Amino acid sequence: xxxxxxxxxxxxxxxxxxxxxxxxxxxxxxxxxxxxxxxxxxxxxxxxxxxxxxxxxxxxxxxxxxxxxxxxxxxxxxxxxxxxxxxxxxxxxxxxxxxxxxxxxxxxxxxxxxxxxxxxxxxxxxxxxxxxxxxxxxxxxxxxxxxxxxxxxxxxxxxxxxxxxxxxxxxxxxxxxxxxxxxxxxxxxxxxxxxxxxxxxxxxxxxxxxxxxxxxxxxxxxxxxxxxxxxxxxxxxxxxxxxxxxxxxxxxxxxxxxxxxxxxxxxxxxxxxxxxxxxxxxxxxxxxxxxxxxxxxxxxxxxxxxxxxxxxxxxxxxxxxx
Numbered sequence: 001x002x003x004x005x006x007x008x009x010x011x012x013x014x015x016x017x018x019x020x021x022x023x024x025x026x027x028x029x030x031x032x033x034x035x036x037x038x039x040x041x042x043x044x045x046x047x048x049x050x051x052x053x054x055x056x057x058x059x060x061x062x063x064x065x066x067x068x069x070x071x072x073x074x075x076x077x078x079x080x081x082x083x084x085x086x087x088x089x090x091x092x093x094x095x096x097x098x099x100x101x102x103x104x105x106x107x108x109x110x111x112x113x114x115x116x117x118x119x120x121x122x123x124x125x126x127x128x129x130x131x132x133x134x135x136x137x138x139x140x141x142x143x144x145x146x147x148x149x150x151x152x153x154x155x156x157x158x159x160x161x162x163x164x165x166x167x168x169x170x171x172x173x174x175x176x177x178x179x180x181x182x183x184x185x186x187x188x189x190x191x192x193x194x195x196x197x198x199x200x201x202x203x204x205x206x207x208x209x210x211x212x213x214x215x216x217x218x219x220x221x222x223x224x225x226x227x228x229x230x231x232x233x234x235x236x237x238x239x240x241x242x243x244x245x246x247x248x249x250x251x252x253x254x255x256x257x258x259x260x261x262x263x264x265x266x267x268x269x270x271x272x273x274x275x276x277x278x279x280x281x282x283x284x285x286x287x288x289x290x291x292x293x294x295x296x297x298x299x300x301x302x303x304x305x306x307x308x309x310x311x312x313x314x315x316x317x318x319x320x321x322x
Contacts, residue, residue: 004260005269011253012272014245018079019095019277021238022086023284028229030084035209036235038075040243042203048196048248055193056200064201066182067194071202074175075247076209081168089161091281092143095274097165099136102268103129104173106307109263112177124310131303132271138296139278142289176254176270180263183255191255199248268307271300 021033049056059067085094106129110122147158183194210227217224229235257266275297282289289297 001261004257004266007253007257007260008266008269009272011250011257012270012274013276014250014253015273016276016280017242017246018082019086019091020280020284021242022083023091023281024238025229025231025235026087028235029213029224030080030087031209031213032229033083033239034076034080035206035213036239037079037242037247038071038202038206039210040239041075041199041247042206042243044240044243044248045196045199045203048192049200052190052193052196055190056197058189059193059197063182063186064197066178067197067201068205070175070179070182071198072205073171074179075198075202076205078168078171078175081164081171085161085164085168087161088157088164090147091277092140092147093158093161094165094168095277095281096136096140096143097162097169098172098277099140099271099274100133101169101172101274102132102271102304103136104169105176105263105270106265106268108173109177109180112263121310121313125307128268128303128307128310131299131306132268135296135299135301135303136274138292138299139274140296142293142296172270176258176266177263179255180258180266183258184263187259191259192252195248195251195255198251202247265307265310268304271304275300 018037021037022030025033082094082098085097106125110125183189183191186194214226216222217226224230225232254266257269261269278289278293278297
């Protein structure tokens with residue numbers, strides 16, 4: 001149990017980095033940041049794939065198709081929605097929306113996977129979900145107040161950011177549930193191999209996206225310096241860092257956690273991503289969190305620790321009639 005929690009924490013710390021890129025590169029289109037990140041992820045996965053070639057050869061056509069679906073929705077579409085939301089609404093609003101994932105995934109998994117993982121009793125789960133929701137509300141109250149005080153706030157941009165962030169939530173509610181289904185259904189397969197397979201499946205999609213953006217920019221006379229933009233060193237460095245840490249290593253750690261923990265529990269541990277994103281945001285701002293923010297962080301951590309103590313109750317499967 002605690003080994004799984006440690007892996008989920010490591011994944012959250014690395015996934016929090018994905019909130020930094022759009023803030024550091026506001027002049028770069030979200031599409032370019034998305035395909036750039038996952039092009040780096042795919043290229044990093046190539047040598048890993050060579051080292052893991054024997055295990056990868058055991059994957060069936062259906063397995064590769066599943067990896068392609070997970071890559072398209074959980075990687076490209078998710079980050080396209082998230083980075084677009086951050087560029088339109090700033091960091092706080094998307095962080096608020098993504099912060100609801102522990103509750104959304106926890107409830108979805110408890111409804112969907114109770115026969116496989118056992119049911120986490122709602123009576124015991126409710127206090128954890130309430131602590132997490134209250135902690136997120138405290139953190140976001142401070143962030144929303146800062147948004148209201150911004151004289152240059154664009155209502156339409158914030159509305160579009162909220163819609164795009166909701167799309168990111170949908171993508172990342174689907175991804176961990178579907179990813180856990182494959183991992184729990186293939187306990188003899190290495191989580192490392194599955195993370196590499198998703199990286200390899202992402203590579204052709206990201207390469208086509210990068211070429212497509214370049215073709216669009218060239219044909220429409222878009223005033224953007226190709227292929228790496230006006231700050232190539234920062235762009236390439238961030239893409240490689242996110243491809244290595246947030247994508248490959250983060251996925252690996254998440255897969256390790258998903259094989260060890262019930263889906264409803266591991267879903268709540270995505271709260272570590274929210275905490276990491278807030279930490280990095282405050283470091284970028286050079287500000288100390290408000291007291292209400294610190295209270296919210298304490299409630300979030302308390303809710304996670306509460307959930308980690310809950311043991312699932314087995315659910316008997318009905319036998320078919322003879």
